Amino acid sequence: MQLERRSPLPRLIIKSLLLYLFVLFSSVLADPLPEGFVNLKKEIPGIEIELRYASDDNFLGRPVEGYERVSCLITKEAAEALKKVQEELNAFGLGLKVFDAYRPQRAVDDFVVWAKDVEDRKMKAYYYPDVAKKDLFSQGYIAARSGHSRGSSVDLTIISSAKGVSKELDMGTAWDLFGPQSWGKDLSVTPQQRANRMLLQTLMQKYGFKALKEEWWHFTLVDEPFPKNYFDFIAK
Numbered sequence: 001m002q003l004e005r006r007s008p009l010p011r012l013i014i015k016s017l018l019l020y021l022f023v024l025f026s027s028v029l030a031d032p033l034p035e036g037f038v039n040l041k042k043e044i045p046g047i048e049i050e051l052r053y054a055s056d057d058n059f060l061g062r063p064v065e066g067y068e069r070v071s072c073l074i075t076k077e078a079a080e081a082l083k084k085v086q087e088e089l090n091a092f093g094l095g096l097k098v099f100d101a102y103r104p105q106r107a108v109d110d111f112v113v114w115a116k117d118v119e120d121r122k123m124k125a126y127y128y129p130d131v132a133k134k135d136l137f138s139q140g141y142i143a144a145r146s147g148h149s150r151g152s153s154v155d156l157t158i159i160s161s162a163k164g165v166s167k168e169l170d171m172g173t174a175w176d177l178f179g180p181q182s183w184g185k186d187l188s189v190t191p192q193q194r195a196n197r198m199l200l201q202t203l204m205q206k207y208g209f210k211a212l213k214e215e216w217w218h219f220t221l222v223d224e225p226f227p228k229n230y231f232d233f234i235a236k
């Protein structure tokens with residue numbers, strides 16, 4: 001007796017249907033973003049994002065609490081302003097690279113816990129070579145609250161994206177270096193490095209951000225939509 005060979009077609013259709021249902025349900029079950037927040041990469045596809053607190057390359061030397069997600073979130077208003085900065089830079093073969101934007105409160109709490117453990121100095125040579133860990137609080141490098149939790153602050157630099165190669169402009173220090181040399185107008189860095197900082201600051205201010213004088217990379221939208229809210233949501 002010859003067995004009837006079943007056509008693979010119905011199985012394929014069932015498989016596709018299951019996959020479709022899986023994708024549909026996953027998107028329904030995924031945490032929705034709170035009203036007013038957007039995924040920065042979706043808003044500005046050409047922007048470069050290196051979420052350093054999600055990696056080992058930050059002052060703690062390990063991923064920070066609350067950064068299990070891989071997406072960079074920010075308020076809609078801040079994203080719209082950044083889009084204009086990006087467009088202006090793009091015309092010159094330049095662009096933005098973002099290190100951090102929205103930061104849940106639990107991440108800031110994690111910084112505080114880390115700062116109290118003075119024995120853990122794994123990343124001292126890279127991020128706070130000239131500051132004693134016990135002084136990070138008193139000198140204002142670590143605080144119990146951060147404007148980043150309000151969703152309209154961003155840490156970023158300028159990259160040259162010409163010829164398909166992306167390279168950070170030389171700003172005189174690495175992002176998140178705790179020290180006076182990170183002040184935007186610090187005179188110990190070269191004129192070219194100061195000019196690069198000035199370019200970033202000028203463009204950010206043009207589109208509604210204010211600079212923080214102690215960190216060349218940090219900016220906050222002046223008309224931020226949530227000036228009093230410190231969020232703690234996690235978006236996967």
Ligand SMILES: [Zn+2]
Nearest residue numbers: 153154155218
């Ligand atoms: Zn910052």
